[in-house]
Amino acid sequence: MPPTPRTSRTLTDEDLAAFKTRLCDVAEAMFAAAGADNVSMRQIAAALGVSPMTPYRYFANREAILAEVRIRGFERFAALLEAAYAATSGDAAAKAAAMGREYVDFALANANTYRLMFGEHSQEDSDESPLGRAVARARATLSVYGDGLIRAGMAEAEARAMEGLIWSTLHGAVTLELAGTTPPGSAHETLRLLGRFALRG
Amino acid sequence: MPPTPRTSRTLTDEDLAAFKTRLCDVAEAMFAAAGADNVSMRQIAAALGVSPMTPYRYFANREAILAEVRIRGFERFAALLEAAYAATSGDAAAKAAAMGREYVDFALANANTYRLMFGEHSQEDSDESPLGRAVARARATLSVYGDGLIRAGMAEAEARAMEGLIWSTLHGAVTLELAGTTPPGSAHETLRLLGRFALRG
DNA sequence: CCAAGTTGTTTACACCGTAAATTTACACTG
DNA sequence: CAGTGTAAATTTACGGTGTAAACAACTTGG
Numbered sequence: 001m002p003p004t005p006r007t008s009r010t011l012t013d014e015d016l017a018a019f020k021t022r023l024c025d026v027a028e029a030m031f032a033a034a035g036a037d038n039v040s041m042r043q044i045a046a047a048l049g050v051s052p053m054t055p056y057r058y059f060a061n062r063e064a065i066l067a068e069v070r071i072r073g074f075e076r077f078a079a080l081l082e083a084a085y086a087a088t089s090g091d092a093a094a095k096a097a098a099m100g101r102e103y104v105d106f107a108l109a110n111a112n113t114y115r116l117m118f119g120e121h122s123q124e125d126s127d128e129s130p131l132g133r134a135v136a137r138a139r140a141t142l143s144v145y146g147d148g149l150i151r152a153g154m155a156e157a158e159a160r161a162m163e164g165l166i167w168s169t170l171h172g173a174v175t176l177e178l179a180g181t182t183p184p185g186s187a188h189e190t191l192r193l194l195g196r197f198a199l200r201g
Numbered sequence: 202m203p204p205t206p207r208t209s210r211t212l213t214d215e216d217l218a219a220f221k222t223r224l225c226d227v228a229e230a231m232f233a234a235a236g237a238d239n240v241s242m243r244q245i246a247a248a249l250g251v252s253p254m255t256p257y258r259y260f261a262n263r264e265a266i267l268a269e270v271r272i273r274g275f276e277r278f279a280a281l282l283e284a285a286y287a288a289t290s291g292d293a294a295a296k297a298a299a300m301g302r303e304y305v306d307f308a309l310a311n312a313n314t315y316r317l318m319f320g321e322h323s324q325e326d327s328d329e330s331p332l333g334r335a336v337a338r339a340r341a342t343l344s345v346y347g348d349g350l351i352r353a354g355m356a357e358a359e360a361r362a363m364e365g366l367i368w369s370t371l372h373g374a375v376t377l378e379l380a381g382t383t384p385p386g387s388a389h390e391t392l393r394l395l396g397r398f399a400l401r402g
Numbered sequence: 403c404c405a406a407g408t409t410g411t412t413t414a415c416a417c418c419g420t421a422a423a424t425t426t427a428c429a430c431t432g
Numbered sequence: 433c434a435g436t437g438t439a440a441a442t443t444t445a446c447g448g449t450g451t452a453a454a455c456a457a458c459t460t461g462g
């Protein structure tokens with residue numbers, strides 16, 4: 001069978017971006033359904049209706065696709081947290097509680113995406129990298145909590161450290177549940193407990 | 202090249218167990234060095250000086266080896282926590298603090314083993330399964346903390362839930378650091394903070 | 403001594419990520 | 433308009449994976 005390229009010669013920057021976006025959309029859905037490890041390059045290409053090697057013209061390799069999807073995941077995540085913050089009326093504690101709920105709900109409802117986001121991605125998240133910036137954006141939503149502590153008289157450094165503790169607890173709760181180490185519902189239970197005595201107004 | 206089997210006919214139960222142990226020792230070391238995903242069956246077999254298919258006579262498949270190594274990891278982990286408990290003189294808070302330190306140290310010093318232990322292992326940890334029992338043993342060491350709370354007047358159910366919260370925080374802190382999402386040292390910092398206001402005697 | 407069964411080996415298959423060669427179709431020259 | 437260079441997509445090919453199946457070497461029960 002002869003090759004059947006139907007190109008329009010040297011593709012535009014937006015054509016290029018469009019393909020990348022389309023590929024990421026498809027890959028993201030497949031990853032979410034089966035876990036990133038169980039989706040091959042060939043499967044992604046087939047789902048796009050394109051030959052197995054075509055994606056390599058747009059991404060250096062498989063890892064580059066994972067990196068891109070990770071970034072998109074963090075951005076979606078951050079947007080949800082920000083929305084939860086904006087949609088909640090009340091004091092900082094109420095907003096923080098809503099964000100905590102959103103955090104756990106997102107992780108449990110998008111297990112494979114969350115696993116991909118927080119899996120071992122070799123290179124560290126320098127604030128310069130796109131991934132680092134996406135992570136920073138998600139992390140920044142946590143500052144609502146620290147801000148409340150500062151208003152209550154806590155030193156800034158300490159308040160920021162407390163944010164790290166809250167984050168650790170949320171992350172630990174959902175990953176333990178996602179791994180099957182703790183039974184279903186544990187994460188929400190932990191969240192409830194955390195809110196009870198870490199968010200007393 | 203002709204096959205060169207030098208067997209001694211129908212191997213004893215302890216011969217069988219010995220091979221499994223030897224294989225797990227080797228596999229564990231290779232996993233620790235390179236990460237489980239980067240170690241193939243063929244590599245393990247080669248390291249054992251045996252042909253690629255021989256391990257399959259002792260383990261159903263690769264996943265069965267991972268499961269076994271996971272169990273051994275949890276047992277080693279539990280033993281360390283128990284040792285930290287036994288070696289610490291003082292009240293429950295001091296013992297709990299020592300165990301928390303041991304927890305974080307183990308995870309950071311055995312990153313790949315820890316990742317394997319708490320990675321997605323498909324089947325849940327029923328208390329009937331060997332893995333479930335190994336997990337339960339590690340988890341049981343946490344009860345020291347809950348016991349202290351109960352002595353301080355907290356209801357039992359609540360105290361056990363608090364153990365889950367502590368576990369989540371420790372697990373979250375180390376996995377965030379192992380993933381590179383938080384900078385080195387963060388887990389110890391979180392541990393310090395946790396101990397400060399969760400362990401006030 | 404022979405048939406059966408246990409052990410380890412070799413071989414084989416379908417899949418993977420991706421490097422390299424190949425084909426196609428456009429955008430240019432003349 | 434013919435010819436050519438080249439970007440885009442394809443096919444092919446290579447070394448790797450997990451593991452099923454066939455096979456060879458041996459021990460043992462009859």
